Amino acid sequence: MKTTITDFTRRKFMRSLGVGAVVVASSAFAAGARKRGSSTVVELSDEQKDTLFFIFQEEKVARDVYITLGKMYTDETTFANIQISEQEHILSAQVLCERYGIDTSSVNLSLDDNYIGQFELHSMQELYNQCIELGQVSLLEALKVGRFIEVTDIEDLEKAAEGMPSDVVNTYENLKNGSLNHLDAFEKAIARES
Secondary structure, three states, X not given: OOOOHHHOOHHHHHHHHOOHHHHHHHHOOOOEEEEEOOEEEEEOOHHHHXXXXXXXXXXXXXXXXXXXXXXXXXXXXXXXXXXXXXXXXXXXXXXXXXXXXXXXXXXXXXXXXXXXXXXXXXXXXXXXXXXXXXXXXXXXXXXXXXXXXXXXXXXXXXXXXXXXXXXXXXXXXXXXXXXXXXXXXXXXXXXXXO
């Protein structure tokens, strides 16, 4: 019997990947701020930097899953519409990584088929693979995968913002608002398909 997204809880999945600790670790706000002239420079802890990179990769997972599922279900426009927004989310997360000295050069953001579904973090590769496997079952299950991704993003962004500098918190709040809109779109598509 195939597993469906409704059988699959977020906590169970994240525990199996071991990624929960990375996001929760962001609450440790080490280092601190020091004054340089009129601006404040914030130094992030290694855990916080890992969290920024994690969120960057998680946004790529969303985009890549929606691209892949959109190719499977070409009549469903929800995937195509949201993948465009996810590209903007990736770029917002990448700006934060660059600002805080986190190297993202190992992550190829190309829309070339050779790079869709390729991830630096093993946990993100596993998440992508599982989402595609579940999404192949049916259009309804694919839409539920979209809902799962957005719920996961919202929860992870809220946790990742804890103890972060205001620019990170503001960006994550914007990303969360986008994810809430995406969640609404998937809920409507699920209701239509059910």
